[in-house]
Amino acid sequence: MTQQTNSGNIFGGLSESRKMEIIGILIMAVGGLLGLSIITYDPGDFAVIQSLSNDSLFALDQGPVLRVQNALGIIGAYLAQFFVHLLFGYMSIIVPFFIISYGWFIFRDRDTSPLLWTTAYGIWSMVLFSTILGWMNINYDLVSSVWSGSSGIATAQGLQKFTAPVGSIIILTVFFITTLLAFLDRDLQQTVERCKEWIAGIKASFAEWKEKRRQRKEAKRKEKKQQEQQQKVEQQRKAERQAQQRTPKETQPQQQSRQEPERKEQQYQEPEEQDEGEDDSQSIADIVAKSQKQDRERIQQEKEDVQSLENRPRADIEKNKVAEAEEDDVDISVYVGEGDEQADEKELDKQNKDKAKEIPRVKYKFPTIDLLDSPPNEGNDVDLDEIKENKRIILDKLQRHNIEIRSINAIVGPTVTLYELDPAPDVKISKIESYANDLKMATAAKGLRIMAPIPGRSAVGIEVPNGARETVFIKTVINTKKFVESDHELPLAFGKTIENDVFMVDLTKMPHLLIAGATGSGKTVGINTIITCLLYKCHPDDLKFVMIDPKKIELSLYQKIEDHFLATLPGEDEPIVTDTTTAQETLESLTKEMDERYDLLKEGMVRNIQAYNEKFDNGELDEEEGHRHLPYIVVLIDELADLMMTAGKQIEEPIARLAQLARAVGIHLVVATQRPSVNVITGTIKANFPARMAYQVASKVDSRTILDTGGADQLIGRGDMLFTNGGGMTRIQNAFVSTEEVEEITDFIGNQKGYNKKYELPVLQDESSSGGDIPDPLEDIDELFESAAKVIVLHQQGSVSLLQRKLKIGYNRAGRIVDQLFNAGIVGPYQGSTARDVLVEDEEELEQVLDDLDEFER
Numbered sequence: 001m002t003q004q005t006n007s008g009n010i011f012g013g014l015s016e017s018r019k020m021e022i023i024g025i026l027i028m029a030v031g032g033l034l035g036l037s038i039i040t041y042d043p044g045d046f047a048v049i050q051s052l053s054n055d056s057l058f059a060l061d062q063g064p065v066l067r068v069q070n071a072l073g074i075i076g077a078y079l080a081q082f083f084v085h086l087l088f089g090y091m092s093i094i095v096p097f098f099i100i101s102y103g104w105f106i107f108r109d110r111d112t113s114p115l116l117w118t119t120a121y122g123i124w125s126m127v128l129f130s131t132i133l134g135w136m137n138i139n140y141d142l143v144s145s146v147w148s149g150s151s152g153i154a155t156a157q158g159l160q161k162f163t164a165p166v167g168s169i170i171i172l173t174v175f176f177i178t179t180l181l182a183f184l185d186r187d188l189q190q191t192v193e194r195c196k197e198w199i200a201g202i203k204a205s206f207a208e209w210k211e212k213r214r215q216r217k218e219a220k221r222k223e224k225k226q227q228e229q230q231q232k233v234e235q236q237r238k239a240e241r242q243a244q245q246r247t248p249k250e251t252q253p254q255q256q257s258r259q260e261p262e263r264k265e266q267q268y269q270e271p272e273e274q275d276e277g278e279d280d281s282q283s284i285a286d287i288v289a290k291s292q293k294q295d296r297e298r299i300q301q302e303k304e305d306v307q308s309l310e311n312r313p314r315a316d317i318e319k320n321k322v323a324e325a326e327e328d329d330v331d332i333s334v335y336v337g338e339g340d341e342q343a344d345e346k347e348l349d350k351q352n353k354d355k356a357k358e359i360p361r362v363k364y365k366f367p368t369i370d371l372l373d374s375p376p377n378e379g380n381d382v383d384l385d386e387i388k389e390n391k392r393i394i395l396d397k398l399q400r401h402n403i404e405i406r407s408i409n410a411i412v413g414p415t416v417t418l419y420e421l422d423p424a425p426d427v428k429i430s431k432i433e434s435y436a437n438d439l440k441m442a443t444a445a446k447g448l449r450i451m452a453p454i455p456g457r458s459a460v461g462i463e464v465p466n467g468a469r470e471t472v473f474i475k476t477v478i479n480t481k482k483f484v485e486s487d488h489e490l491p492l493a494f495g496k497t498i499e500n501d502v503f504m505v506d507l508t509k510m511p512h513l514l515i516a517g518a519t520g521s522g523k524t525v526g527i528n529t530i531i532t533c534l535l536y537k538c539h540p541d542d543l544k545f546v547m548i549d550p551k552k553i554e555l556s557l558y559q560k561i562e563d564h565f566l567a568t569l570p571g572e573d574e575p576i577v578t579d580t581t582t583a584q585e586t587l588e589s590l591t592k593e594m595d596e597r598y599d600l601l602k603e604g605m606v607r608n609i610q611a612y613n614e615k616f617d618n619g620e621l622d623e624e625e626g627h628r629h630l631p632y633i634v635v636l637i638d639e640l641a642d643l644m645m646t647a648g649k650q651i652e653e654p655i656a657r658l659a660q661l662a663r664a665v666g667i668h669l670v671v672a673t674q675r676p677s678v679n680v681i682t683g684t685i686k687a688n689f690p691a692r693m694a695y696q697v698a699s700k701v702d703s704r705t706i707l708d709t710g711g712a713d714q715l716i717g718r719g720d721m722l723f724t725n726g727g728g729m730t731r732i733q734n735a736f737v738s739t740e741e742v743e744e745i746t747d748f749i750g751n752q753k754g755y756n757k758k759y760e761l762p763v764l765q766d767e768s769s770s771g772g773d774i775p776d777p778l779e780d781i782d783e784l785f786e787s788a789a790k791v792i793v794l795h796q797q798g799s800v801s802l803l804q805r806k807l808k809i810g811y812n813r814a815g816r817i818v819d820q821l822f823n824a825g826i827v828g829p830y831q832g833s834t835a836r837d838v839l840v841e842d843e844e845e846l847e848q849v850l851d852d853l854d855e856f857e858r
């Protein structure tokens with residue numbers, strides 16, 4: 001009794017799952033043993049068993065039993081006899097297979113119902129196949145009865161009796177095919193799908209190949225066109241030279257210097273051409289070409305974006321309608337844009353903390369949001385009386401000129417209010433613009449700007465400055481979700497648009513920025529806004545600034561962040577560049593840094609700095625081979641005019657070169673000037689800076705110089721600005737960052753321990769000295785060396801671009817030849833961006849030098 005209870009307890013104490021596991025294992029064991037007995041079936045075993053008496057069967061002496069061949073002994077022999085001999089031959093192996101499957105499902109505590117269909121299908125297949133094999137056995141004696149079993153043979157015989165051999169084989173074949181199809185069904189569909197995908201893949205690759213071929217053709221066509229243009233220029237020059245030969249000799253240098261800018265401009269305008277014919281520079285040219293293509297696409301995209309901004313349906317701000325008035329017969333609706341959603345006070349700090357943790361190279365804390373001043377009074381107070389008064393004046397003026405307006409929308413921005421006039425259908429919109437001065441006088445508004453029509457719309461826009469303007473505090477711009485959550489590499493939030501939206505761009509996409517504005521218009525604050533945005537979003541590992549400030553005071557506040565964020569020339573004590581010579585050297589060193597970065601990109605087999613850094617950070621590029629993490633470099637120049645006045649071309653050239661080529665390697669320029677005249681913002685500079693920011697300027701001419709159109713002369717100062725990136729124009733109120741705020745931020749960063757070693761720009765010496773990397777003249781001498789020497793002596797000008805043009809070779813090769821000419825004493829040392837002196841006077845002297853060289857070689 002006690003025992004029973006105990007045993008009952010033993011089983012009762014087992015969990016349900018353990019019971020299932022035990023049952024599962026037992027079933028699998030049964031299946032396994034059955035399988036073993038079937039596999040080791042021996043037709044002779046049954047005769048052995050039958051010859052045994054019952055006594056010998058159970059006798060302790062196992063001698064006769066050992067004569068049974070089946071691995072499972074007598075039991076195995078019985079089982080195999082039943083399944084293999086009597087039932088379905090070796091096809092019976094399906095039975096233990098299913099028993100094991102059921103055992104496994106039970107062991108794993110899985111639902112066994114999905115096995116039902118498979119079991120039914122398995123049994124049917126077993127019967128069918130044993131019958132087919134049986135049919136073969138009886139008709140052709142092809143297979144032994146062990147494969148079909150007695151049951152298979154019996155079924156085949158039965159079938160054949162009623163349907164004759166032909167009928168039976170047809171029936172069996174049909175059953176066979178349908179059974180096979182039932183099995184293949186799902187797989188077949190998948191196979192078809194896979195085939196379809198494969199064909200689609202081939203089609204896509206073909207289309208891609210076609211597209212690439214088209215692009216190649218297009219590039220070739222452009223190249224050809226450029227060559228033709230160049231040839232034309234050449235012919236023109238030839239003609240000019242011929243003319244020169246006819247004019248007195250002393251006028252030549254002047255003419256030459258007049259031609260020089262053209263040539264150099266040309267050089268910068270044709271980057272793809274520079275490396276033509278040089279294998280080693282192909283990939284750099286590729287990178288440049290690709291980045292330029294991306295620039296073009298981006299500008300196009302931005303054009304569309306800006307247009308869509310301008311075409312934005314009024315419904316966007318409709319919900320913020322604050323008033324509607326209908327005193328006279330013209331409706332006016334007043335709107336105030338809601339602006340962007342503010343982020344949680346600590347969100348940016350938290351995000352920055354996480355970012356800093358991810359970069360262990362230096363212990364760094366991002367400046368916190370509480371360093372920035374909160375606005376004293378949030379929101380935009382709308383002066384309805386002022387708006388009604390302005391409406392009255394505008395309507396009054398226009399009606400006097402018989403211009404009928406149907407309705408007016410007033411959109412109140414931080415600095416100006418935009419009055420959108422909907423003229424009657426018969427009114428010629430351009431007519432309104434001609435009354436701009438009248439309107440200005442009537443509203444007594446300084447800086448009234450008319451857009452007739454508003455781009456992309458059939459309305460006329462009149463921007464009238466608000467009586468009381470709102471300061472856009474930098475905190476209200478930085479602490480928005482738009483800024484905090486932005487994934488821009490170098491995010492810049494300039495300020496707010498007329499609709500109170502934060503205006504944001506990515507400097508990496510612009511890719512350089514030209515800023516102009518009269519003194520006191522807000523440029524320096526604008527630059528501070530740019531730096532502040534970057535400091536709040538970028539880690540010092542990813543960003544360095546090069547600051548050039550000839551005015552000496554504007555950027556001096558940033559000296560404190562030198563150990564973290566500033567890049568300088570090696571051995572330079574002053575972190576902020578203030579004199580022209582150092583500025584020139586710094587810019588040239590930056591072009592060298594650019595070239596070095598291109599080489600690194602080429603070696604890393606990537607096309608841009610992001611991909612390169614990703615590869616480097618993943619450990620795919622070896623530091624020992626010179627690879628390094630490349631931070632973005634933002635070059636800030638606050639007062640280009642001062643530099644241009646003293647160093648002219650020597651400043652212009654590296655700026656233009658950087659502006660044209662440096663984008664892909666992460667060097668971006670922000671250049672500001674208070675003198676937007678054509679000798680400061682030259683054609684070359686302008687051509688390479690599509691993104692421009694104009695603060696208030698003195699005249700329409702200045703506005704045209706910077707924006708290619710008027711408008712900046714109508715701005716009202718203190719951060720009121722127009723921004724264009726090649727597309728439309730957006731009026732923005734620049735966010736205000738005070739000197740105190742900048743000090744707080746720079747103190748916060750400067751008080752932290754920075755990098756042990758500052759980020760140094762490359763040394764320039766290599767290029768100018770005779771030793772170093774420059775090849776020995778007697779070694780690996782270029783086959784065009786002699787021709788190059790003749791060209792240089794003939795033109796008395798040691799310039800790389802001259803060789804490029806005359807010998808139709810790439811920039812790198814021409815540079816190498818000039819170095820060889822220097823080593824051979826034919827040209828003088830490197831002189832920055834001016835051509836080298838030619839030390840050989842005429843061809844006769846050159847012959848002598850070349851002969852000496854030949855002798856020396858021998």
Ligand SMILES: Nc1ncnc2c1ncn2[C@@H]1O[C@H](COP(=O)(O)OP(=O)(O)OP(=O)(O)O)[C@@H](O)[C@H]1O
Nearest residue numbers: 518519520521522523524525674718719734735736
């Ligand atoms: N975004 C702004 N919001 C409010 N006030 C501003 C803003 N920007 C500039 N100001 C005001 O205008 C003054 C002049 O600005 P800022 O020094 O930036 O001009 P600037 O163009 O750099 O002049 P300069 O070329 O003479 O250095 C500032 O002291 C400030 O009071």
